[in-house]
Amino acid sequence: RAKELGGRRVEVFAAQMHADVVRRLELAADLQRALIEHQFAIEYQPVVDLATSRVTAVEALVRWCRGSVFVPPDQFLGPAEDTGLIVPLGEWILREACREVAAWRAESWDIGLSLNLSARQITAPRFVQTVEEALEESGLPACALTLEVIEEMLVDDADETVKRLSELRALGVRLAIDDFGTGYASLAFLRQLPVDMIKIDPSFVSGLGQDDTLTLLTRTIVRLGHDLGLIVVAEGIERPEQLDLLREMGCTRGQGFLVARPMAARGVDSLMRTSLTV
Numbered sequence: 001r002a003k004e005l006g007g008r009r010v011e012v013f014a015a016q017m018h019a020d021v022v023r024r025l026e027l028a029a030d031l032q033r034a035l036i037e038h039q040f041a042i043e044y045q046p047v048v049d050l051a052t053s054r055v056t057a058v059e060a061l062v063r064w065c066r067g068s069v070f071v072p073p074d075q076f077l078g079p080a081e082d083t084g085l086i087v088p089l090g091e092w093i094l095r096e097a098c099r100e101v102a103a104w105r106a107e108s109w110d111i112g113l114s115l116n117l118s119a120r121q122i123t124a125p126r127f128v129q130t131v132e133e134a135l136e137e138s139g140l141p142a143c144a145l146t147l148e149v150i151e152e153m154l155v156d157d158a159d160e161t162v163k164r165l166s167e168l169r170a171l172g173v174r175l176a177i178d179d180f181g182t183g184y185a186s187l188a189f190l191r192q193l194p195v196d197m198i199k200i201d202p203s204f205v206s207g208l209g210q211d212d213t214l215t216l217l218t219r220t221i222v223r224l225g226h227d228l229g230l231i232v233v234a235e236g237i238e239r240p241e242q243l244d245l246l247r248e249m250g251c252t253r254g255q256g257f258l259v260a261r262p263m264a265a266r267g268v269d270s271l272m273r274t275s276l277t278v
């Protein structure tokens with residue numbers, strides 16, 4: 001009887017695994033098609049200077065509508081990375097976002113662009129040249145581009161990754177550590193990379209004013225960043241209380257739903273003509 005049950009379980013397991021593999025293959029094929037059929041779009045989330053409330057930058061965030069269903073980046077970036085599709089996709093995002101931000105700057109709006117990178121993108125051949133070309137084509141000055149990386153990227157090919165990022169920095173591009181404080185080696189990471197900015201993870205910001213430990217940790221990260229001469233950005237600001245505390249701590253910049261949600265380029269267009277009130 002036990003054997004029978006066990007066998008049944010194996011069957012169910014095998015069927016599930018099969019379904020999983022099929023789903024993954026379908027996703028990979030759909031991603032490939034999505035790139036050809038221009039199903040990807042970019043949204044921009046404003047980042048404000050906390051002292052002046054001025055929008056200083058926008059972060060480009062990729063969007064995918066699979067048919068009429070919105071698929072969150074967390075669900076397709078992994079498969080895009082595994083299949084290598086992240087390389088052409090990332091290149092499209094880079095060129096498109098540089099072009100759009102350069103157009104806003106051409107209307108006398110002094111904003112920067114923040115762009116998320118994945119590990120596979122950085123180690124791909126010609127990555128540095130691709131960035132150079134995107135800057136040249138769009139006319140975006142290198143100093144207006146910030147590349148966001150996370151420490152997990154230094155797990156494989158760490159030497160190559162650090163080398164490429166250092167080359168980019170030598171061009172005048174800025175580097176940011178995203179999701180700062182969540183990895184195992186956030187502090188060690190700071191020593192390996194010549195960075196300009198840290199972005200405090202929302203898991204700290206969420207507890208501001210409600211959790212003493214998280215509040216203290218946030219304050220400590222802000223101070224650490226400033227002592228190192230870095231720009232400190234707080235991510236995931238949702239409540240006014242968080243914004244007040246971050247201002248009081250002297251955090252440089254802020255980003256989050258309370259400030260502004262990610263929006264299509266057209267939304268940024270109208271933002272340029274008004275201003276944010278936070």
Ligand code: C2E
Nearest residue numbers: 060061062073074093116117118236237238256257258262
């Ligand atoms: P991230 O770079 O840390 O981006 C911030 C994420 O937090 C975005 O999610 C944004 O929509 C969300 N967010 C912003 N403010 C708030 C808030 O106040 N509350 C909450 N709950 N969430 C907020 P999104 O767009 O789903 O992106 C998730 C992650 O996917 C990003 O995290 C980034 O690691 C990655 N990603 C997004 N776009 C790209 C891209 O173009 N290339 C690469 N390589 N990765 C990307």
Ligand code: MG
Nearest residue numbers: 059116148178
């Ligand atoms: Mg980011």
Ligand code: MG
Nearest residue numbers: 178179199235
């Ligand atoms: Mg983040």
Ligand code: MG
Nearest residue numbers: 150178179201
């Ligand atoms: Mg993240």
